[in-house]
Amino acid sequence: MPDLDEILDAAPVIPVLVMDDARTALPVARALVAGGLPVLEVTLRTPAALAIIRAMREVPGAIVGAGTVLDPAMLDAAIDAGAQFAVSPGLTDSLARAAATAPIPLLPGVATASEVMRARDHGFSRLKFFPATASGGLPAVKAFASVFGGLRFCPTGGITQDNAPDWLAIPAVACIGGTWLVPPCDSPDPAAIEQRARAAAALKKD
Amino acid sequence: MPDLDEILDAAPVIPVLVMDDARTALPVARALVAGGLPVLEVTLRTPAALAIIRAMREVPGAIVGAGTVLDPAMLDAAIDAGAQFAVSPGLTDSLARAAATAPIPLLPGVATASEVMRARDHGFSRLKFFPATASGGLPAVKAFASVFGGLRFCPTGGITQDNAPDWLAIPAVACIGGTWLVPPCDSPDPAAIEQRARAAAALKKD
Amino acid sequence: MPDLDEILDAAPVIPVLVMDDARTALPVARALVAGGLPVLEVTLRTPAALAIIRAMREVPGAIVGAGTVLDPAMLDAAIDAGAQFAVSPGLTDSLARAAATAPIPLLPGVATASEVMRARDHGFSRLKFFPATASGGLPAVKAFASVFGGLRFCPTGGITQDNAPDWLAIPAVACIGGTWLVPPCDSPDPAAIEQRARAAAALKKD
Numbered sequence: 076m077p078d079l080d081e082i083l084d085a086a087p088v089i090p091v092l093v094m095d096d097a098r099t100a101l102p103v104a105r106a107l108v109a110g111g112l113p114v115l116e117v118t119l120r121t122p123a124a125l126a127i128i129r130a131m132r133e134v135p136g137a138i139v140g141a142g143t144v145l146d147p148a149m150l151d152a153a154i155d156a157g158a159q160f161a162v163s164p165g166l167t168d169s170l171a172r173a174a175a176t177a178p179i180p181l182l183p184g185v186a187t188a189s190e191v192m193r194a195r196d197h198g199f200s201r202l203k204f205f206p207a208t209a210s211g212g213l214p215a216v217k218a219f220a221s222v223f224g225g226l227r228f229c230p231t232g233g234i235t236q237d238n239a240p241d242w243l244a245i246p247a248v249a250c251i252g253g254t255w256l257v258p259p260c261d262s263p264d265p266a267a268i269e270q271r272a273r274a275a276a277a278l279k280k281d
Numbered sequence: 282m283p284d285l286d287e288i289l290d291a292a293p294v295i296p297v298l299v300m301d302d303a304r305t306a307l308p309v310a311r312a313l314v315a316g317g318l319p320v321l322e323v324t325l326r327t328p329a330a331l332a333i334i335r336a337m338r339e340v341p342g343a344i345v346g347a348g349t350v351l352d353p354a355m356l357d358a359a360i361d362a363g364a365q366f367a368v369s370p371g372l373t374d375s376l377a378r379a380a381a382t383a384p385i386p387l388l389p390g391v392a393t394a395s396e397v398m399r400a401r402d403h404g405f406s407r408l409k410f411f412p413a414t415a416s417g418g419l420p421a422v423k424a425f426a427s428v429f430g431g432l433r434f435c436p437t438g439g440i441t442q443d444n445a446p447d448w449l450a451i452p453a454v455a456c457i458g459g460t461w462l463v464p465p466c467d468s469p470d471p472a473a474i475e476q477r478a479r480a481a482a483a484l485k486k487d
Numbered sequence: 488m489p490d491l492d493e494i495l496d497a498a499p500v501i502p503v504l505v506m507d508d509a510r511t512a513l514p515v516a517r518a519l520v521a522g523g524l525p526v527l528e529v530t531l532r533t534p535a536a537l538a539i540i541r542a543m544r545e546v547p548g549a550i551v552g553a554g555t556v557l558d559p560a561m562l563d564a565a566i567d568a569g570a571q572f573a574v575s576p577g578l579t580d581s582l583a584r585a586a587a588t589a590p591i592p593l594l595p596g597v598a599t600a601s602e603v604m605r606a607r608d609h610g611f612s613r614l615k616f617f618p619a620t621a622s623g624g625l626p627a628v629k630a631f632a633s634v635f636g637g638l639r640f641c642p643t644g645g646i647t648q649d650n651a652p653d654w655l656a657i658p659a660v661a662c663i664g665g666t667w668l669v670p671p672c673d674s675p676d677p678a679a680i681e682q683r684a685r686a687a688a689a690l691k692k693d
Contacts, residue, residue: 093427120430143428145398164428165395167402186393187598188617189577192557196579205394206424209417211621218618218644221505222555222576224532232424299633326636349634351604370634371601373608392599411600412630415623438630 077138079180079201082114082160083229083249088239088275089114090256091142091231097123099263100130106265107256108136110272116162116252118142119149125156132157144181147173154179162252164205166190171197182229186210191223201227203252208233213241220247236274243280250280283344285386285407288320288366289435289455294445294481295320296462297348297437303329305469306336312471313462314342316478322368322458324348325355331362338363350387353379360385368458370411372396377403388435392416397429407433409458414439419447426453442480449486456486489550491592491613494526494572495641495661500651500687501526502668503554503643509535511675512542518677519668520548522684528574528664530554531561537568544569556593559585566591574664576617578602583609594641598622603635613639615664620645625653632659648686655692662692 077085090107092115094100104115113136117128120143131139140160141153150173153161159179163170166183174181175198184203185191194202204216207230211218216228230242231252242251256271257263283291296313298321300306310321319342323334326349337345346366347359356379359367365385369376372389380387381404390409391397393416400408410422413436417424422434436448437458448457462477463469489497502519504527506512516527525548529540532555543551552572553565562585565573571591575582578595586593587610596615597603606614616628619642623630628640642654643664654663668683669675 118428120428145429146402163398165393165398167395167398169402170398184394186395187577187602187622188596189579189598189602190393190395192575192577192579192582196558196581206417206421209421209424210393211417211618211623214645215618215621218621222530222532223557233420324634326634351635352608369604371599371604373601373604375608376604390600392601396599396601412623412627415627415630416599417623439626 076159076179079160079182080227082138082140082180083201083227085114085138086112086276087243087250087278087280088112088253088256089116089229089250090272091116091118091252091254092257093118093120093259094127094257095121095123097126097130100127101134102265103257103263103268104131104134104137104139106268107272108134110269111276112256112272114138114140116140116142119144119153125152128153128156128158144170146170150174150177150181162203164203166194166197166199171199188219188222191219191226195223200225201249202229204228204230206232207242213245216242216248217245220245236271239275239278243278282365282385285366285388286433288344288346288386289407289433291320291344292318292482293449293456293484293486294318294459294462295322295435295456296478297322297324297458297460298463299324299326299465300333300463301327301329303332303336306333307340308471309463309469309474310337310340310343310345312474313478314340316475317482318462318478320344320346322346322348325350325359331358334359334362334364350376352376356380356383356387368409370409372400372403372405377405394425394428397425397432401429406431407455408435410434410436412438413448419451422448422454423451426451442477445481445484449484488571488591491572491594492639494550494552494592495613495639497526497550498524498688499655499662499690499692500524500665500668501528501641501662502684503528503530503664503666504669505530505532505671506539506669507533507535509538509542512539513546514677515669515675515680516543516546516549516551518680519684520546522681523688524668524684526550526552528552528554531556531565537564540565540568540570556582558582562586562589562593574615576615578606578609578611583611600631600634603631603638607635612637613661614641616640616642618644619654625657628660629657632657648683651687651690655690
């Protein structure tokens with residue numbers, strides 16, 4: 076089972092997927108992996124999400140996680156579906172306690188200094204910064220990085236291929252979450268997805 | 282007693298009132314109701330607030346709530362004064378527990394994903410987003426709406442008649458809090474208030 | 488021992504110091520005090536920080552505190568080193584409980600209304616607003632000031648000599664944290680520091 080640093084270091088971008096149709100799981104995952112993005116975050120926002128996680132686990136080279144994990148029950152469901160990691164937009168005490176004994180790592184979201192401190196108290200040092208652009212943007216994550224040593228961030232939300240380099244230039248930013256790889260409501264076009272993945276995979280982490 | 286959805290759906294704008302003089306309660310409330318805004322949030326920021334709530338409850342058609350409810354004691358005081366709902370700029374565990382057994386509904390405020398998750402854990406699915414413009418604005422509430430299904434928001438803070446349509450166009454936004462209807466320190470002019478209320482009531486919820 | 492209001496009212500700006508070399512403690516502190524900024528916040532971000540606090544306590548007129556106090560253990564270390572006050576970028580329940588029985592006052596950080604309410608429940612009415620520019624800026628602190636009566640704020644993060652007057656013009660802003668007085672990685676030039684301190688000390692608190 077990969078740990079969080081292996082997951083965050085596998086590629087500069089983690090695609091954040093909101094998908095409705097389990098039949099598209101395999102072609103989408105194969106296109107992303109082929110394009111150089113092996114880490115896949117399947118958000119639990121659709122009825123098909125757990126089936127999509129199960130299907131994507133079959134794709135060689137893919138590291139498949141569950142996103143939008145809001146509470147212990149959703150964490151359990153993600154584990155049952157074979158998720159290799161979990162991501163949450165935030166953190167609650169109940170979710171932190173459930174994660175402490177879970178067999179997969181959790182990347183919890185933070186947006187303020189108090190939230191970073193609470194996550195740190197629960198033992199988390201790898202954090203999603205969400206919603207990245209709306210919650211203070213680059214200056215906020217730079218401020219957190221300067222105050223809190225030893226943390227690594229995965230900013231997500233409102234980041235694009237064009238402004239990704241600004242985020243990846245911050246030393247404390249390990250990688251970013253990308254929502255542009257597979258647009259929601261896209262009838263997925265594997266060739267276009269692989270092309271976008273290739274461009275994202277070519278982003279440099281300084 | 283109206284429930285939160287009835288309150289949020291009664292008009293596109295809830296006037297947020299900061300008033301010092303109980304003698305102005307009746308003319309202000311009548312002007313707002315006559316203008317098409319029946320839901321009135323009287324903030325507990327002034328010594329006269331509880332008396333103003335009591336007075337406004339006499340106005341036919343008015344649905345009167347207490348705003349700036351910061352703790353269980355203020356919630357109790359609001360209930361005693363006859364408030365039909367309560368609004369808070371945020372949420373604490375102690376206020377959430379008090380609200381769970383209160384006879385009136387609470388609309389708690391949130392500003393981050395973790396705060397939404399905590400509110401959700403406490404059973405709240407109707408949320409104030411505050412301060413709306415300063416806490417990430419439209420992109421933030423859109424991000425929360427895309428991540429958290431089934432929630433309805435009442436953004437408040439920094440919204441004006443002119444930019445209200447941008448907020449009301451977001452499907453997860455049920456209505457907005459309006460601070461411009463009765464300016465603080467205004468010697469209230471009922472005709473001007475009714476005119477502003479009429480313009481606000483004419484805003485379309487898509 | 489000065490209380491928080493004496494500390495916040497001693498000067499319009501509290502220099503926030505990130506220093507690596509304890510040998511520079513005395514010249515830097517003397518330059519700041521000579522320039523009119525007696526309150527010094529030494530952040531616990533460097534191995535030398537505690538030694539720097541001890542050294543600076545020797546400077547006549549200096550009021551020396553510890554910044555970046557993240558948990559009860561760091562609060563204890565700050566007290567042991569002679570810190571006269573503590574500052575945190577946020578607040579957790581465990582830090583609040585430790586502060587309640589500590590012999591020095593804590594200035595905790597907040598960034599949202601819920602965080603202000605939690606701090607208030609713990610008895611704090613003097614609050615750092617951090618990161619000030621990235622967490623909503625002037626409109627956010629104005630919104631908090633209008634909602635929460637009786638609070639005093641020390642905004643910190645991203646403020647400069649040039650935009651400091653905008654912050655100090657807000658009645659609820661007692662003073663600001665200044666990171667520009669002693670730039671990190673500066674081989675400290677006491678004359679330049681004293682000059683910057685003099686300009687900062689001349690800022691007017693309306």
